[in-house]
Amino acid sequence: MSSKQTHVNVKRYAMVVDLRRCIGCHACSAACKSENDVPLGVWRTWVKDFEKGTYPKVRRDFLPLFCNNCDAPPCVPVCPVGATRKGEDGIVIINPHKCIGCRYCMAACPYGMRHLHPINNVVEKCHWCLHRVKAGLAPACVDVCPTQALHFGALHNPTDRVNRMLIDNPVQTLKPELGTSPHVFYIGLDVRLVEGE
Amino acid sequence: MSGKTRNWILLSLLVVFTIIGVAALVERMAQGLILANFTSVLPWGLWLSLYIYFIGLSAGSFLLSTLVYVFGVKRYEPVGRMALFQALGCLILGLIFILIDLGRPERFFRTIVNWAPSSVLAWEIMFYLAYIVILLVEMWILLRPDLIPRSKLLQRIHRPRRSTILTPKEKSIVRILAIIGIPVAIGVHGGTGMIFAVVKARPFWHTGLFPLIFLISAMVSGGALLTFLTAFFSKIEQSRRGQIVRSLAKLTATVLILDIFVLFIEVVVVLYGDIPDHTHPYNLLLAGPYWWVFWIVQILGGSVVPLVIIFGRRTSDKLVWLGGAALLIFLGVIGVRLNIVIPAQQSAWFGGGPAAYHFLKNPTGYFPSSNEWLSSLGILTLGVWGFWFGRKMLPLESEHGMAETDVEEKDNTHETDN
Numbered sequence: 001m002s003s004k005q006t007h008v009n010v011k012r013y014a015m016v017v018d019l020r021r022c023i024g025c026h027a028c029s030a031a032c033k034s035e036n037d038v039p040l041g042v043w044r045t046w047v048k049d050f051e052k053g054t055y056p057k058v059r060r061d062f063l064p065l066f067c068n069n070c071d072a073p074p075c076v077p078v079c080p081v082g083a084t085r086k087g088e089d090g091i092v093i094i095n096p097h098k099c100i101g102c103r104y105c106m107a108a109c110p111y112g113m114r115h116l117h118p119i120n121n122v123v124e125k126c127h128w129c130l131h132r133v134k135a136g137l138a139p140a141c142v143d144v145c146p147t148q149a150l151h152f153g154a155l156h157n158p159t160d161r162v163n164r165m166l167i168d169n170p171v172q173t174l175k176p177e178l179g180t181s182p183h184v185f186y187i188g189l190d191v192r193l194v195e196g197e
Numbered sequence: 198m199s200g201k202t203r204n205w206i207l208l209s210l211l212v213v214f215t216i217i218g219v220a221a222l223v224e225r226m227a228q229g230l231i232l233a234n235f236t237s238v239l240p241w242g243l244w245l246s247l248y249i250y251f252i253g254l255s256a257g258s259f260l261l262s263t264l265v266y267v268f269g270v271k272r273y274e275p276v277g278r279m280a281l282f283q284a285l286g287c288l289i290l291g292l293i294f295i296l297i298d299l300g301r302p303e304r305f306f307r308t309i310v311n312w313a314p315s316s317v318l319a320w321e322i323m324f325y326l327a328y329i330v331i332l333l334v335e336m337w338i339l340l341r342p343d344l345i346p347r348s349k350l351l352q353r354i355h356r357p358r359r360s361t362i363l364t365p366k367e368k369s370i371v372r373i374l375a376i377i378g379i380p381v382a383i384g385v386h387g388g389t390g391m392i393f394a395v396v397k398a399r400p401f402w403h404t405g406l407f408p409l410i411f412l413i414s415a416m417v418s419g420g421a422l423l424t425f426l427t428a429f430f431s432k433i434e435q436s437r438r439g440q441i442v443r444s445l446a447k448l449t450a451t452v453l454i455l456d457i458f459v460l461f462i463e464v465v466v467v468l469y470g471d472i473p474d475h476t477h478p479y480n481l482l483l484a485g486p487y488w489w490v491f492w493i494v495q496i497l498g499g500s501v502v503p504l505v506i507i508f509g510r511r512t513s514d515k516l517v518w519l520g521g522a523a524l525l526i527f528l529g530v531i532g533v534r535l536n537i538v539i540p541a542q543q544s545a546w547f548g549g550g551p552a553a554y555h556f557l558k559n560p561t562g563y564f565p566s567s568n569e570w571l572s573s574l575g576i577l578t579l580g581v582w583g584f585w586f587g588r589k590m591l592p593l594e595s596e597h598g599m600a601e602t603d604v605e606e607k608d609n610t611h612e613t614d615n
Contacts, residue, residue, distance in 0.1 A: 042237060043237075074396075074397060074398060076315075077315035077316060078315075078316050078317065078318065078395070078396070079313055079316055080308050080312075080313055080316040080318040080319040080321075080322065081304075081307040081308055081311040081312075081313055081319070082311050082313035082315075082316075083307075083311070098304075098307060098311060099300070099301065099304075100299050100300065100301050100304040100305065100307055100308065101230065101299050101300015101301045101304075102295075102298070102299055102300070102318065103235070103240035103241060103300070104316070104318055104392070106237065106240035107240055107241055107396055107398070107399065107542070108395075108396045108397075108398050109398055110397065110398035111398075112237060112238050114237065115237040116230060116235065116237070116240065116300060118229075118230070118231045119229070119231070120300075121229045121230050121300030121301055122300055122301060123300070178397055178398075195473070
């Protein structure tokens, strides 16, 4: 789990989130909204915060959430019209011209990462700013993170920094037990952040 | 108040509801899903619940009709056509509900053009199509002998028939269609259960029992509707009608007990296992904000009271009581459907509990919006109109059926029941 073995000739991107660095500023959420024109009332990425301990020994922890762009995405096979699919670079995308808005994929996503566009009435999701990735840039949330808690890179490039981070650090994914093989890896993920309260 | 005044009041109420409901439907089509109270966490609501409710009613009614057309149970012969008509009407209502539930209803044809075989929902569409064809052909062959003498138009385009009795060939066609219809109807509603059962993201749905629960409660609702309609709206003569209603009510009640039993198994297994992801939706179901949908609508009103009436010594042979009990069961299944759809989504366990959605306004506290209620009302009134016209225009209660034969030809159906 800790290090994803990927063939060099198969494109696969990954995100590494260093939770020890996250200060909960929500800059990633805001950058995503502006980069992707995400309408009011819905979000593609957000930060969960969690208070631990009792006064005076307290601490606030944060968990930024993005689409995991799973290797085995449960949202893809359920689409009745094949509007959503995993692209060649491993990023799950939606064809807005095909989507009928049945929201089956929203029900099927274990991470609740999809939303309905309130005006176009089709489902949308975080695609790690695919348009930027194709242009050789990092996603907007990664670029804007003031503490460099977010990292984005190519698993298929052995010299990429994310490969080094995945080797050097114990990492965790969300709901690994579902076998979806998520590609957002968290360093320093606290069990209390992922367990419900 | 005389019966005539009462009828006029009911009719004008229906007209008012229809106007309001159709206006709500028009508004929903114009403005889109923004009118509904869905959230990113809880994408399926009242419309989807009513969709599975009506699809279940349809499949249940069809399976009841096969008692007549496949298994040759003579006792139910007079209500066989009604069961088929119910199956067709409820299927259409269910499809309207799923249509307005789509974000882009105008793209519904894509489910056929861009058919994606990996999706259970896509397979369901195929099942619905096959099912609607079987229903229409079966009804056409059954009703044709009685329909032709009634309609001038049909007399002009259809070649004349000698008698109003089905020929042996027609009977075998009906029988074969009904036999093919059994797996298709099971696919229609068991498959609707599969839509939910394959979703591993919601542990509440992710159980092999789900298609089974769907099918059993479909039989319950279909039987209850047929009992209710036969008890109150049928023109079959009194003693025969009483016999049918009593027998149908007992049948429905027996399946209802099986339904409760399967639910009981599931609840015990889940609560015993006590896995948080799995227990949480059940806690919401049993003691959440909508506890009353489970305890009052589904258990008390939809199961306990009707069972007491149907098996009670004083009430078990009174038509009005049995019809009322059937109505209660019929309404209680709405609660069953809501309980399937809503609590599973209210327990948003994605990557860290409901608190993960602090920025969303009330992410899991779903209550249908006014447009959701009113447009549902509109579709229901369309159903009432459909029933009214169908009963007026179609020979749904003719005595001609599978068991009846011409004098000279021998009856080859097995008659085990009289």
